[in-house]
Amino acid sequence: MHxxxxxxxxxxxxxxxxxxxxxxxxxxxxxMSNNPYVLALALATLCFxxxxxxxxxxxxxxxxxxxxxxxxxxxxxxxxHILVGAKIGSITLFTLPSFQLPQWAAGINILGTVYxxxxxxxxxxxxxxxxxxxxxxxxxxxxxxKKLLKALPGALRxxxxxxxxxxxxxxxxxxxxxxxxxxxxxxxxxxxxxxxxSRILLPVFQDTLDHSLALAHSMDARGYGRRAQTxxxxxxxxxxxxxxxxxxxxxxxxxxxxSSSPLYIAVPILVAGCGFVVVSLxxxxxxxxxSTYNPLPWGTAEWLTCICGLSPLxxxxxxxxxxxxxxxxxxxxxxxxxxxxLFVIFGLVLAALPGYLTPMLPRNTHRVRRRKALTPDILKGxxxx
Numbered sequence: 001m002h003x004x005x006x007x008x009x010x011x012x013x014x015x016x017x018x019x020x021x022x023x024x025x026x027x028x029x030x031x032m033s034n035n036p037y038v039l040a041l042a043l044a045t046l047c048f049x050x051x052x053x054x055x056x057x058x059x060x061x062x063x064x065x066x067x068x069x070x071x072x073x074x075x076x077x078x079x080x081h082i083l084v085g086a087k088i089g090s091i092t093l094f095t096l097p098s099f100q101l102p103q104w105a106a107g108i109n110i111l112g113t114v115y116x117x118x119x120x121x122x123x124x125x126x127x128x129x130x131x132x133x134x135x136x137x138x139x140x141x142x143x144x145x146k147k148l149l150k151a152l153p154g155a156l157r158x159x160x161x162x163x164x165x166x167x168x169x170x171x172x173x174x175x176x177x178x179x180x181x182x183x184x185x186x187x188x189x190x191x192x193x194x195x196x197x198s199r200i201l202l203p204v205f206q207d208t209l210d211h212s213l214a215l216a217h218s219m220d221a222r223g224y225g226r227r228a229q230t231x232x233x234x235x236x237x238x239x240x241x242x243x244x245x246x247x248x249x250x251x252x253x254x255x256x257x258x259s260s261s262p263l264y265i266a267v268p269i270l271v272a273g274c275g276f277v278v279v280s281l282x283x284x285x286x287x288x289x290x291s292t293y294n295p296l297p298w299g300t301a302e303w304l305t306c307i308c309g310l311s312p313l314x315x316x317x318x319x320x321x322x323x324x325x326x327x328x329x330x331x332x333x334x335x336x337x338x339x340x341x342l343f344v345i346f347g348l349v350l351a352a353l354p355g356y357l358t359p360m361l362p363r364n365t366h367r368v369r370r371r372k373a374l375t376p377d378i379l380k381g382x383x384x385x
Contacts, residue, residue, distance in 0.1 A: 012359050014053075016143030018302035022049075022309025023139035026351055027132045029312040029344065032320055033327040034124050037340055038348070042312075043131050045352045046138045052355035054141050061178065066137025070130030077126030078119065084108050085122060089115025091334060117332045124331075147296060176207040241280035248273020305354045312347030319343050 023046070030042050047067075054060040082096075087109075098112035180200045252270025319341045320327050326339040 012297075013144065013147070013361070014142070014305060014354075014358050015296050015298050015302045016147050018298075018305040019142040020139045021306045022351065022354060023135045023142075025306075025309035025311075025313040026138075026348070027135035029316045029348070030128055030131045030135065032316045033341070033344070034128060035327060035329050035337060035339075035341060036124060036127075037337065038316075038327075038344055039124070039127050039131055041345060041348045042351075043127075043134060045348050046131075046134050048352050049355040050138050050141050053358055053361065055361050057144065060141050062173075063137055063141040065173075066134050066140075069137075070134050073130045073133065074123065074126035077122050077129070081118060081122035082111070082114055084110060085118060087112050087115060087118055088121075089117030089332060089334070091116040093119060117334050120331050120334065124329075173204055173208050176204045176211070180204060180207065238280050241276050245273050245276030245278075245280055248276055301358045304357050308350045308353050308357075311350045312344055315343040315347035316341075 026042050026046060030039060033039070050063050054063065093114045093116050095113045096111040099110055101108045101110065177200060180203050184200065248269055250273075252266050252273055255266035255269065316327065323339075323341065326341040327344070329337045329339075
């Protein structure tokens, strides 16, 4: 009992890979269903956990950007359905003048009659894609990209550096936008709307580029990209194991996706391919010259986060096999879905538990402390006067 109480009251950051496994599990669940109950609960789960466990870092403040991107994805999908989408259904919503493009443009029909069923299908498809984007944004908001790079194997350091810098573009732009907007406000420039947005657009891009160049110089000064000298034989062995692993994984996945092939052939090939990849990464990691100071812990919180994130994915796979009608909803004719995948719903409820079961953030990363630390000294002086 004392150990459980000490765990619940502990304060530390969760391993970034645990958050990515959790988010990718929810994204995989969403990709296997168009049931609106599953999509709505998955979106609510992502927002809940991010609200409970995000800090005050730049990547944490970028989560609203992913929500905005998801919203515009839904809007874009609906607009494109009205413009050039397949007009299916029986309940007419409204009718627009239509015309057909010439044959060299594939003879696409523009506008025309819009039916409620087709519009609902477009809305659900847009919501599904938006939820997967929000899942990636949730992982990017909860996981520190620098610690994510630190936890990568040495063989993937260069590739991981490029990927993580790409993922940190949105958080960096969000931090630059907040800082530039605060500076403009202190100078008395309160221009809003498109005019105000156009004024900060170029400074935001310039500030993001400057930070990227500073990061590149800093990484180069710390020895990133440098490798130890290895023999040609070891390099050939690493390349051979890597090639065999990639070929094995591709063949295994292809055989698994082919429903006519038995699983007792596909699974051993996939496992063998993954084994070759692991051996190749282990051998290649020996060429890393940098040491790891204060390695990231992987404990009970990380295992709970991974299990909670993968539970809805496992439930979705089993439900898709034994009860596919509850996962895939047909909207023609239009009706309210009366089948609810209870197993998947229970898995998504478990996916929300990391909002409570993971350790609380350290006190120096809390949003309230960060907000107080960012209070301008000028405003403090005005208050004292």
